Amino acid sequence: MTAYLKLDHIDKVFTRGAASTEVLKDINLTIEKGEYVSIIGHSGCGKSTLLNIIAGLTNATTGGVLLENREVNSPGPDRAVVFQNHSLLPWLTVYENVKLGVDKVFARTKSRAERDAWVMHNLNLVQMAHARDKRPAEISGGMKQRVGIARALAMEPKVLLLDEPFGALDALTRAHLQDSVMALHQKLGNTILMITHDVDEAVLLSDRIVMMTNGPSARIGEVLEVPLVRPRKRLELATNTTYLKCRQRVLEFLYERHRFVEAA
Amino acid sequence: MNMPATKMDVETATLAGAAAPVVALTPKRPPRSETYARMARETAVRVVPPLVVVALLALMWELVCRRAGSALPPPSKVFRDTKELILDPFFDHGGIDKGLFWHLSASLQRVALGYSLSAIAGIALGVLVGQSVWAMRGLDPLFQVLRTIPPLAWLPLSLAAFRDGQPSAIFVIFITSIWPIIINTAVGIRNIPQDYRNVAAVVQLNPLEFFAKIMIPAAAPYIFTGLRIGIGLSWLAIVAAEMLIGGVGIGFFIWDAWNSSHISEIILALFYVGIIGFVLDRLIAGLGKIVTRGTAQG
Numbered sequence: 001m002t003a004y005l006k007l008d009h010i011d012k013v014f015t016r017g018a019a020s021t022e023v024l025k026d027i028n029l030t031i032e033k034g035e036y037v038s039i040i041g042h043s044g045c046g047k048s049t050l051l052n053i054i055a056g057l058t059n060a061t062t063g064g065v066l067l068e069n070r071e072v073n074s075p076g077p078d079r080a081v082v083f084q085n086h087s088l089l090p091w092l093t094v095y096e097n098v099k100l101g102v103d104k105v106f107a108r109t110k111s112r113a114e115r116d117a118w119v120m121h122n123l124n125l126v127q128m129a130h131a132r133d134k135r136p137a138e139i140s141g142g143m144k145q146r147v148g149i150a151r152a153l154a155m156e157p158k159v160l161l162l163d164e165p166f167g168a169l170d171a172l173t174r175a176h177l178q179d180s181v182m183a184l185h186q187k188l189g190n191t192i193l194m195i196t197h198d199v200d201e202a203v204l205l206s207d208r209i210v211m212m213t214n215g216p217s218a219r220i221g222e223v224l225e226v227p228l229v230r231p232r233k234r235l236e237l238a239t240n241t242t243y244l245k246c247r248q249r250v251l252e253f254l255y256e257r258h259r260f261v262e263a264a
Numbered sequence: 265m266n267m268p269a270t271k272m273d274v275e276t277a278t279l280a281g282a283a284a285p286v287v288a289l290t291p292k293r294p295p296r297s298e299t300y301a302r303m304a305r306e307t308a309v310r311v312v313p314p315l316v317v318v319a320l321l322a323l324m325w326e327l328v329c330r331r332a333g334s335a336l337p338p339p340s341k342v343f344r345d346t347k348e349l350i351l352d353p354f355f356d357h358g359g360i361d362k363g364l365f366w367h368l369s370a371s372l373q374r375v376a377l378g379y380s381l382s383a384i385a386g387i388a389l390g391v392l393v394g395q396s397v398w399a400m401r402g403l404d405p406l407f408q409v410l411r412t413i414p415p416l417a418w419l420p421l422s423l424a425a426f427r428d429g430q431p432s433a434i435f436v437i438f439i440t441s442i443w444p445i446i447i448n449t450a451v452g453i454r455n456i457p458q459d460y461r462n463v464a465a466v467v468q469l470n471p472l473e474f475f476a477k478i479m480i481p482a483a484a485p486y487i488f489t490g491l492r493i494g495i496g497l498s499w500l501a502i503v504a505a506e507m508l509i510g511g512v513g514i515g516f517f518i519w520d521a522w523n524s525s526h527i528s529e530i531i532l533a534l535f536y537v538g539i540i541g542f543v544l545d546r547l548i549a550g551l552g553k554i555v556t557r558g559t560a561q562g
Contacts, residue, residue, distance in 0.1 A: 087459040
């Protein structure tokens with residue numbers, strides 16, 4: 001078994017003046033192609049920092065990230081990110097936002113007409129083709145996140161990085177979008193790494209759940225396989241014993257063994 | 265038995281919802297006369313109060329200044345004295361004996377040139393200072409000192425350097441209006457959200473693309489604030505500078521009128537200077553509105 005994405009002994013220390021804080025300690029993880037992995041942990045445990053390191057937006061202090069056995073340490077479209085707060089550029093339309101990435105990634109390999117078709121194809125995947133000429137301010141939060149997903153997908157990333165993608169959405173919209181992401185994963189077979197703090201979301205979507213201990217010096221506490229068959233149906237899972245067991249395991253980890261002290 | 269049926273319904277409903285064409289509903293239009301009446305009302309609400317105030321002020325001015333021996337002329341006398349200038353702004357008797365249109369247009373040309381130069385240089389320097397910490401550390405203290413120098417203090421120096429009135433006046437406009445443009449642009453660049461920078465990094469925009477596609481649109485509201493302050497300052501500076509350099513221009517027209525004791529002409533010129541300053545400000549504000557349309561956070 002060869003690892004597709006490999007996090008190799010990653011440490012991260014933030015230094016400000018004389019004071020230094022160790023955020024991440026010895027993070028090791030291998031992810032296979034097509035896998036859906038969630039990273040869950042209390043806020044402040046460094047999970048977003050870890051995602052930024054994988055994305056190349058921050059550099060690890062020691063250790064590194066290997067994608068298909070090549071070290072990656074700068075950002076690139078092969079690790080497209082769906083940001084928590086969508087980060088669409090407000091002066092561009094929905095179409096132009098997606099096209100920004102497409103034009104860069106496929107500048108040489110696709111003709112103008114092909115790029116246009118590819119943008120529309122990806123907007124169709126997330127059911128946002130109807131809003132192509134709208135600006136981000138004119139569409140709802142869930143729609144913005146859909147466009148964010150389309151923008152990331154359109155770059156044909158090797159790994160899709162989701163940074164708490166549904167965190168800012170209301171519960172109904174969130175469920176709807178989770179179903180969409182599941183359907184997309186089923187259809188396209190992307191490798192996905194998602195940061196989340198929602199236990200149900202992690203269990204529902206992931207093949208494996210990586211649970212992180214509390215910071216500072218956060219480590220991977222436990223990795224849980226979710227042996228649920230796909231496609232998964234939200235309603236059927238509500239009474240599924242495997243689902244409930246997995247959920248229980250994650251809850252125990254988060255609220256018994258690694259309770260978030262500051263929250264008390 | 266019930267469950268699948270309900271689910272089917274839900275699915276078809278979603279599909280139908282997705283497939284349904286978006287029908288643009290045209291709101292029922294009120295009759296045209298009503299629209300006009302409403303527009304007239306809205307205009308009246310905005311125009312009538314300032315007109316009333318102006319009329320009252322003019323009346324007060326008239327009452328105060330119509331006494332014999334008053335130092336300043338009342339509005340009625342101003343109008344009588346300057347009737348020819350108002351009615352024929354286009355005459356040209358050679359030299360500086362020209363209609364007001366020519367004076368104003370000469371001033372506006374100087375402003376246009378000086379201000380364009382300062383807009384270009386100001387935005388460029390602002391981007392540099394906003395983007396590079398070292399440029400900021402090196403240049404910002406310099407800017408903070410230089411920007412407090414009054415416009416006219418630059419004039420003798422620029423006359424010494426250029427040995428000519430025209431480029432000196434343009435330089436004074438340039439040096440007056442550049443500071444707010446630099447400072448506001450720099451603030452705008454520094455305030456570009458990290459999110460946008462991350463997007464640019466993931467997409468791998470090169471510096472030039474980053475400048476054109478992220479930096480300028482993201483900082484545009486700030487840049488236009490600077491440009492708007494800048495145009496106001498250049499119009500302030502040009503009148504003062506022209507008083508000293510002479511030649512054709514509204515500033516020298518005022519000075520010349522003072523030297524010939526034509527107080528009414530001064531008042532008329534001030535009226536024009538005010539109106540044009542107002543129009544220039546509105547022009548840049550309007551341009552900013554068009555350009556920054558859609559840059560508001562969504």
